[in-house]
Amino acid sequence: MARRHDAYNEDVAGRANVEDTPELVAYYKDLERFEAGALWTVANKIEPWEPKSDSVPVLWRYDDLREHVLRSVDLVTPEKAGRRVIYLNNPGRQDVAAAVGWIYAGLQVMHPGERASAHRHSASAIRFIMEGAGAYTIVDGHKMTLGRNDFVLTPNGTWHEHAVAEDGSPCIWQDGLDIPLVNALEANFYEVHPDLQQAVAFEVNDMTKTWGNPGLTPAGESWTKGYSPLFKYEWEPTYEALSKRAACTDGSPFDGVMMEYVNPATNGPVMQTMGASMQMLRPGEKTRAHRHTGSFLYHVAKGSGHSIINGKRFDWTERDIFCVPSWAWHEHANASDTEDACLFCLNDLPVMRALGLYREQAFGENGGHQPLG
Numbered sequence: 597m598a599r600r601h602d603a604y605n606e607d608v609a610g611r612a613n614v615e616d617t618p619e620l621v622a623y624y625k626d627l628e629r630f631e632a633g634a635l636w637t638v639a640n641k642i643e644p645w646e647p648k649s650d651s652v653p654v655l656w657r658y659d660d661l662r663e664h665v666l667r668s669v670d671l672v673t674p675e676k677a678g679r680r681v682i683y684l685n686n687p688g689r690q691d692v693a694a695a696v697g698w699i700y701a702g703l704q705v706m707h708p709g710e711r712a713s714a715h716r717h718s719a720s721a722i723r724f725i726m727e728g729a730g731a732y733t734i735v736d737g738h739k740m741t742l743g744r745n746d747f748v749l750t751p752n753g754t755w756h757e758h759a760v761a762e763d764g765s766p767c768i769w770q771d772g773l774d775i776p777l778v779n780a781l782e783a784n785f786y787e788v789h790p791d792l793q794q795a796v797a798f799e800v801n802d803m804t805k806t807w808g809n810p811g812l813t814p815a816g817e818s819w820t821k822g823y824s825p826l827f828k829y830e831w832e833p834t835y836e837a838l839s840k841r842a843a844c845t846d847g848s849p850f851d852g853v854m855m856e857y858v859n860p861a862t863n864g865p866v867m868q869t870m871g872a873s874m875q876m877l878r879p880g881e882k883t884r885a886h887r888h889t890g891s892f893l894y895h896v897a898k899g900s901g902h903s904i905i906n907g908k909r910f911d912w913t914e915r916d917i918f919c920v921p922s923w924a925w926h927e928h929a930n931a932s933d934t935e936d937a938c939l940f941c942l943n944d945l946p947v948m949r950a951l952g953l954y955r956e957q958a959f960g961e962n963g964g965h966q967p968l969g
């Protein structure tokens with residue numbers, strides 16, 4: 597059967613609505629010969645009324661994945677694999693290996709004494725520590741020791757390598773990168789360090805000691821790079837900040853008590869392409885639904901509960917990861933009446949905001965809660 601060129605027609609004033617005729621189809625074929633086409637045959641497809649994400653909401657259960665992540669230790673070495681990572685592949689984004697939208701994510705495992713080779717790339721990364729002791733990362737000569745629920749930045753262009761100390765235990769962490777975005781922009785470079793490893797050039801955790809003090813920045817120090825000098829964000833001060841804030845706010849009806857991780861030199865996002873936040877759902881808290889542009893990858897740092905995403909319920913517990921695609925309705929609920937729940941979130945909001953593409957909408961019906969589909 598001949599291909600139709602009017603499949604996207606809409607009978608709406610201002611939208612393309614041209615029926616195929618033998619004469620038009622012949623015209624379209626002529627255009628194709630010159631690598632050209634008539635806009636009205638595709639206009640309604642490439643300019644949807646509102647964002648249409650190819651990503652689908654997914655919950656990755658740690659219980660399902662953990663044993664398979666550990667199996668990779670017996671199957672490949674970090675030297676051979678480069679990085680021993682099991683990546684999260686959204687069914688709608690397999691073509692670009694994304695977990696959601698333009699965000700890549702994976703679970704990396706390393707045993708004590710293992711050290712991955714140093715490298716750098718145009719893509720930016722964060723690493724969120726899930727389990728194990730003794731993990732450390734070196735970014736441009738700055739060595740950072742990493743504990744549970746800490747996360748560390750490896751911004752674009754920085755030399756970085758990951759390792760687990762000899763006296764540590766097997767470590768698993770979540771990687772999150774903007775690889776699909778940088779590839780879509782056709783701007784990705786990758787380099788392996790000429791010595792395969794980099795020297796530690798500063799006092800261990802110096803950037804945390806210098807830039808990680810609340811309300812204080814180091815006098816006489818300037819920082820003009822596009823990413824945060826505070827390469828590591830620790831769990832304890834984050835949880836303490838959320839607990840303090842929770843004591844003096846009702847929080848957001850959509851997010852509970854949420855704090856954004858910032859670049860202390862600018863108060864802007866931690867990196868130019870990716871932002872991060874941690875939110876607390878207080879005991880029994882149930883948020884109302886909203887939707888916004890941008891892609892969101894949640895990691896359950898503490899507690900258990902559920903989220904309803906586009907009418908579908910996903911029950912989560914500590915260490916599970918789930919995604920909210922752009923413009924998908926979502927609401928969260930803490931399952932416990934006595935314990936709080938905390939969700940770490942990696943997102944591409946800095947891109948949305950910088951490009952003027954951020955939009956948000958509350959779910960107005962049914963008391964702000966989606967009917968289950």
Ligand SMILES: [Fe+2]
Pocket residue numbers: 715716717721750756
């Ligand atoms: Fe990397």
Ligand SMILES: [Fe+2]
Pocket residue numbers: 850886887888926
């Ligand atoms: Fe949201």
